[in-house]
Amino acid sequence: MELDPLLLSRIQFAFVVSFHAIFPVFSIGLAAFIAVLEGLAYKTGNPVWLKLSGFWTKVFAVVFGMGVVSGIVMAFQFGTNWSNFAYASANFLGPMLSYEVITAFFLEAAFLGVLLFGRDKVPPGAHLASAILVATGTFISAFWILAANSWMQTPAGMELRDGIFHVVSWSDAIFNPSFPYRFLHMVLASFLTGSFVVAGVSAWYLLRGREVEANKKALSMCLWLILFIAPTQAVVGDFHGLNTLEHQPMKVAAMEGHWETSGEVPLLLFALPDQKNQTNHFELAIPNLASFILTHDWHGELKGLNEVPPEHQPPVAIVFWSFRVMVGIGLLMILFALTGLALRHKGRLWRARWYLQGLRAMSIAPFLAVLTGWFVTEVGRAPWLVYGLMSQAESVTPSLTGGMALFTLIGYIVVYALVFTAGVYYLMRVLYVGLEDPDIDDIDDHDRPARPLSAAHVPFEIEQGGH
Amino acid sequence: MNEPFDLALIWAAIIGFGIIMYVLMDGFDLGVGILFPFAPDEQSRDTMMNSVAPVWDGNETWLVLGGAGLLAAFPLVYSTILPALYIGVFLLVAGLIFRGVAFEFRFKARSSRYLWNWSFAGGSTVAAFAQGTVVGAYIQGFETANGVFVGGALDWLTPFTVLTGIGMLSGYALLGATWLILKTEGHLQDWAFRLATPLLISVLVIFAIISVWTPFVDGQVLQRWFSGVSVIWVLPLLTLMFAVQIWRSVRQRSEAMPFVSTMGLFITTYLGLLVSRWPYVVPPNITLWDATSAYSSQLFLLLGLLFVIPIILVYTAWTYWVFRGKVRANAGYH
Numbered sequence A: 001m002e003l004d005p006l007l008l009s010r011i012q013f014a015f016v017v018s019f020h021a022i023f024p025v026f027s028i029g030l031a032a033f034i035a036v037l038e039g040l041a042y043k044t045g046n047p048v049w050l051k052l053s054g055f056w057t058k059v060f061a062v063v064f065g066m067g068v069v070s071g072i073v074m075a076f077q078f079g080t081n082w083s084n085f086a087y088a089s090a091n092f093l094g095p096m097l098s099y100e101v102i103t104a105f106f107l108e109a110a111f112l113g114v115l116l117f118g119r120d121k122v123p124p125g126a127h128l129a130s131a132i133l134v135a136t137g138t139f140i141s142a143f144w145i146l147a148a149n150s151w152m153q154t155p156a157g158m159e160l161r162d163g164i165f166h167v168v169s170w171s172d173a174i175f176n177p178s179f180p181y182r183f184l185h186m187v188l189a190s191f192l193t194g195s196f197v198v199a200g201v202s203a204w205y206l207l208r209g210r211e212v213e214a215n216k217k218a219l220s221m222c223l224w225l226i227l228f229i230a231p232t233q234a235v236v237g238d239f240h241g242l243n244t245l246e247h248q249p250m251k252v253a254a255m256e257g258h259w260e261t262s263g264e265v266p267l268l269l270f271a272l273p274d275q276k277n278q279t280n281h282f283e284l285a286i287p288n289l290a291s292f293i294l295t296h297d298w299h300g301e302l303k304g305l306n307e308v309p310p311e312h313q314p315p316v317a318i319v320f321w322s323f324r325v326m327v328g329i330g331l332l333m334i335l336f337a338l339t340g341l342a343l344r345h346k347g348r349l350w351r352a353r354w355y356l357q358g359l360r361a362m363s364i365a366p367f368l369a370v371l372t373g374w375f376v377t378e379v380g381r382a383p384w385l386v387y388g389l390m391s392q393a394e395s396v397t398p399s400l401t402g403g404m405a406l407f408t409l410i411g412y413i414v415v416y417a418l419v420f421t422a423g424v425y426y427l428m429r430v431l432y433v434g435l436e437d438p439d440i441d442d443i444d445d446h447d448r449p450a451r452p453l454s455a456a457h458v459p460f461e462i463e464q465g466g467h
Numbered sequence B: 001m002n003e004p005f006d007l008a009l010i011w012a013a014i015i016g017f018g019i020i021m022y023v024l025m026d027g028f029d030l031g032v033g034i035l036f037p038f039a040p041d042e043q044s045r046d047t048m049m050n051s052v053a054p055v056w057d058g059n060e061t062w063l064v065l066g067g068a069g070l071l072a073a074f075p076l077v078y079s080t081i082l083p084a085l086y087i088g089v090f091l092l093v094a095g096l097i098f099r100g101v102a103f104e105f106r107f108k109a110r111s112s113r114y115l116w117n118w119s120f121a122g123g124s125t126v127a128a129f130a131q132g133t134v135v136g137a138y139i140q141g142f143e144t145a146n147g148v149f150v151g152g153a154l155d156w157l158t159p160f161t162v163l164t165g166i167g168m169l170s171g172y173a174l175l176g177a178t179w180l181i182l183k184t185e186g187h188l189q190d191w192a193f194r195l196a197t198p199l200l201i202s203v204l205v206i207f208a209i210i211s212v213w214t215p216f217v218d219g220q221v222l223q224r225w226f227s228g229v230s231v232i233w234v235l236p237l238l239t240l241m242f243a244v245q246i247w248r249s250v251r252q253r254s255e256a257m258p259f260v261s262t263m264g265l266f267i268t269t270y271l272g273l274l275v276s277r278w279p280y281v282v283p284p285n286i287t288l289w290d291a292t293s294a295y296s297s298q299l300f301l302l303l304g305l306l307f308v309i310p311i312i313l314v315y316t317a318w319t320y321w322v323f324r325g326k327v328r329a330n331a332g333y334h
């Protein structure tokens, strides 16, 4: 069998970027949470807030470190595997990606050190300020990278001359049609990720009766936040979808598993899309609902996938199912928020062990939603890389052979498997040691390397102590 | 459009500066990693790692900045050289990942520490070797047609680039050893003093072979250097001067001079390489001006960079100032 460098490059890109993405999403949410905790500590002087913020800062340090290490890989992917695309779009993507690196570095250089190591060295106000600046920095980083990605989805503000994109309006290119929706959706996704992880971990501590006062506070905060954000995310997602319908109708058709252009389109709850025969099997549907959601008219017409030839359709099954997983998790989140409210109302929140167990399990849900969300966005864009203008096949590096691509794909999988197993294992250790960590105050920071991960003073192996 | 400045030149200067900053700064911490397995004992390894731990990742940022800046300012370089070095780039990145996480976890590991030692030493060595082959591949030139790389997967791996790879390994090891002379004391420093001279000799021997070999690899270089005596001959003379200076200062057991002159050695060699190739950025036939991106893109990013680079420099200087002086043995963890 002939190895296809294009397919392998797509798999490789999806692998490394999916890996990368889960860390920043978490660190954006966590950074904001820490800034809030620091703010509360500053205002109330209650040591519980300090304890919480100290603990979650340790977690943040590990997650941030993993994000940086996996981000370095990303910086080279465009050139190695997508060199035609890199060349054609450099006028816009180059500055966007550079600004992301600059922002990330500037933030790390100037304020992360103070946040991680400076608690006793700078006045409390300055420590609070650096927590806020680190959080702001993560948003600015996301701003640039999402501007780049959104531009590839809905290109604007540029002109294609001799196969090269030239920016004619920076503001139109950056604030392209899908950018506001994607940015908002992503920011809310980060908050949900942060809240559900903190809630899940706190619930686990509470089930074990550890540091009850602090963990109750953290859990309660997260539940309030989720109560507001989870429904907002669904509304924003709806608007996002409407915008996508306008600009990328084939992606929406794939999300809905809708083959023939027609009115009165049902909402499919279950189906097995069959791309070969251009139809679905085993449909389970609510009549007319898709028409209503997308056109606000029970009889509204929606374009079907066979408006375009099969080779211009995205892989329908992946988009269709990823979309359902994401939305399903979104609805589950709302359900959890409402249940929490009801329990709280009856004063049973802290005794409902089944609910705390449920929250524990939910802590991986946001990661699944984020990844499947990106699958919808990215796979649904196929066969285009820059929507309507440059296809994936035109973008791939011409000199790349299947063998080379396979070599690095396997290579990255092996490297990530080794390195990130260690990282995630270590993260688990930090969580296991928990808020009561006795190690944390008796350390002389002066001689320690001032590095993000070094802020987590937890030994690597299970054996305790070891001074 | 009317373009008041030749931004391509400004950008060439910025990226050229970024590369030499990277080479000098990440060079010594990679060098420490290369020397790591040969250290006299485990306690020295602790000290060695501590001597670079606070600064290494700031050093590495210059690489990421260089990569992104290259895409923004000279996309053609980015889109031809990265495919040409495809496998090498993977090795470089994998090496950097392994040594990066080793910094984080070795300090916290107990029974698994030896694994992180290997991860640190192996990662550093692979990354340094890969960088050396990049230099060699650059001297060789790249096979391009209509602005895309058309050569093979292993064009970058030839006897010549293997030699430059080994040259880079010994060069970085020399930087690492002289850094340790500066930052440590006692028997670890003695060890570094003893290493410096053999490393210097191997660097010089490899440099000499490369210099003799280069004109055979590429005729343009021959012409540039031997078509009459020109000012550029100052560079090899300076290089030689620095080599003598390293030799003498190591014999006199001076602490700072060996490191400073090794940096000088690197800078003059780097400049020599640049003048051999100027103005070709993808030798043998793509120049700086062929490769440049749109004026407005270069300007857009320049505005941000002009603001940030001074801050980065001040911050870098400040970090080195904070961690000045000798690294104490066994300081840094318990």
Ligand code: HDD
Pocket: A009, A010, A011, A013, A014, A017, A018, A020, A021, A082, A145, A146, A148, A149, A152, A370, A371, A374, A375, A378, A379, A382, A384, A385, A392
């Ligand atoms: C700056 C651009 C950019 C950004 C921010 C992202 N992607 Fe992307 N993605 C691409 C640029 C891109 C691409 C270069 O355009 C790819 C490579 C091949 C392709 O089809 O598009 C792609 C493909 C791609 C694929 C494979 C699609 C296919 O099979 O055709 C997946 C699953 C993802 N991405 C997932 C993600 C995730 C989880 C991200 C979260 C951070 C993400 N992408 C951000």
Ligand code: HEM
Pocket: A017, A020, A021, A023, A024, A025, A027, A028, A063, A064, A065, A066, A067, A068, A071, A072, A073, A074, A075, A097, A100, A101, A104, A105, A108, A138, A139, A141, A142, A145, A146, A186, B061, B064
């Ligand atoms: C394909 C796309 C991407 C590329 C090429 C990329 C590249 C990078 C690089 C090189 C770094 C490390 C910077 C450093 O040296 O500190 C980084 C970190 C970061 N990235 Fe990305 N990234 C991508 C996608 C994303 C997305 C989609 C987001 C957010 C929504 C994101 C958010 C961040 C953040 C916040 C950091 C800071 C480190 C951290 O918090 O873990 N990136 N990225």
Ligand code: HEM
Pocket: A178, A181, A182, A183, A185, A186, A188, A189, A190, A192, A193, A233, A234, A235, A236, A237, A238, A240, A241, A244, A326, A327, A329, A330, A331, A333, A366, A369, A370, A371, A372, A373, A374, A375, A376, A377, A378, A380
């Ligand atoms: C509950 C209802 C939700 C709806 C209706 C919804 C809708 C959408 C739509 C239509 C897209 C694709 C946009 C495009 O590619 O043009 C999308 C993408 C995405 N979704 Fe959701 N979503 C929901 C919940 C969530 C949740 C709970 C999360 C994560 C916690 C999430 C994370 C994402 C991410 C990361 C993307 C990819 C980036 C982007 O295009 O914004 N979504 N969502």
